[in-house]
Amino acid sequence: MENFGRRRKRRDPWRLIGRSTVSFVCVCLAQFVLYLISSFCPSSNIILPLVLSVMALVGMAAIGRKFKRLFGLRGSAPAFVFANLLFIWCAYAIVIRQAVSSLLDIVFNIELIMLQIGLYRSVILSGDPGFVNYKPPHENPDSLSNNETHPEESERLVSDQECPSDESPLLLQRVRYCKHCDAHVKGFDHHCPAFGNCIGQNNHLLFSILIAGFITAEACYILGASQILTSSKGKKVDWNEKLASSTMIFSILQVLWQGVFLAWHIYCVCFNIRTDEFIHWKKYPEFQHINVQPQSGETVTGMKFKNPYDKGILQNLKEFFDK
Template sequence: MVELHDRKKPAKWPDLIGRCIVSLILVLLTQSTQFLVPHFFSDLSFFIQLLLSAMMLLTVASAAGWCRRLLRVRSSAPAFVFFSVLFVWLVYIAFVRQDASLLMNLLFNGQIILLIFGLCRMLFSDPGLVSHNPSPSDAIPQSLVLEIDTHHQDIGLGDRLRCCPICKTYVKGFDHHCPAFGNCIGHKNYVLFMVLLFGFIWTEATYITCLSQYSAESELLDGDGARLEVNFSRKVARSTMLFSILQLVWQVAFFSWHVYCICFNIRTDEWIHWKRYPEFQIVVQSEQGQRSSEMKFRNPYDKGILQNVKEFMVSKQ
């Protein structure tokens, strides 16, 4: 549904504006289809509505990807995230704010402003770039190989230089390329990434709490006599609640995975592609003196949870 950030070719302004407009249309399309669930299936249980919302999201994502390829238009993943945050904020201001306490209002508005600030900061942060491959192909020029080799000798394997397959860029302590934040995640911005991810989880949780209060209030109003306006705002609120819960589920899962990575000092790319990196391999001879041997995984960077977490905390330099 969304396009990956390409570091090799910085987009020009007209192209960038075009991608942002496509992302805005995608956000409006996603939120409109989410609205259909409480509109047509309000009698079903909340869990079933949640499942329908998830199915709707997947359908829209596939259909949008297909249309995008057909029309040959590109979108921007960070712009999609930005407009989604903005949409939720607008729904909050329009409907939910009136029933929230002053403290909740201050908290939620502050969180959204911090999120937007964090998103911008992440977009332009340095993940720990070393050099990048200017050629359009996947092949690494000989000069760059020499440069990386020399660098490895200078700084040692501890720097864990890996190549981002999207940006064709070498990044210290590379974890993964995050399309949603439009950047590689590496040694220098891993802490910022975790803080931002936690910020998203906290904001979504606050929003869901506010929405629960709002739903209860509008339920009371509805009891006095159904009003079209209340009905509409309640459905919009309910659809953004379903969307937020789905976001929260995958964000918590993603955050938990990264907590595991930090505790055991392994990066996502290393965990998936450990067979590419010799330091993660250990050859074990099979029993009974047979000639065959098998390759097993071992993590040479794991120094115990406490030390690993300590290293992570000082990694942002």
């Protein structure tokens, strides 16, 4: 079997168990803090607990980094995602399910099952995002930084270097290097810590579907929790209403950042650009457009961003879904 450039280390099962345990404990602590915030904040005001929850989670993240430096305790981002899904699912079964309609119950449970399967496929099975075989180039990389090199020639050299020798450089000119996986990935967008894997040509569509699935499941949960809180107005707030409130706050925070994240990826798909390319476009000569502006008899040369892969929204979408 060919080596596609990813140098995998043998995973120590005890280390995985330890990191998963740390992640599970962190999830329980975070949810407990949100529960305390919901207990001391009035249920009629959602803004205050949202603000306090953000501050608390940011503070816990900072404390967690210090513990990591002091004691070497490390968690697992995929295990953290799994644990949060499991916690929300349990809270739904115990508190929320009794107050929602059958349709909402079916949609929510189907979404959770699909998310678990998708995460299992992406994380546990470590799906191939588009790893490609790579041979180090014979050219001197320092020569690419020479400003006297013609832009088209520089683009050709970079494309030849970054493409595997057994496939066409023209087809694989968007092969990028991921330092986390120590591998070259076709259509590399970014490395996702939550999946423990790169997002590339082979799993970009699955990644987008999973993000949309998270948003849908969390929106269903928010709707169900709001029904619990609405029915308890004017009554003594019990522990189950507090749990519904705290988990609803957590879901709202998740939907907010995931919605922005999904919108960004929809933009990238529509305009055929990758996150890595957008952020680090100065590293890739094909995105560097020379801008010449004569002023007072002098030639002023500047560099600006230009996407050579944008073929129009319809064609970009067609290429994305055909991969």
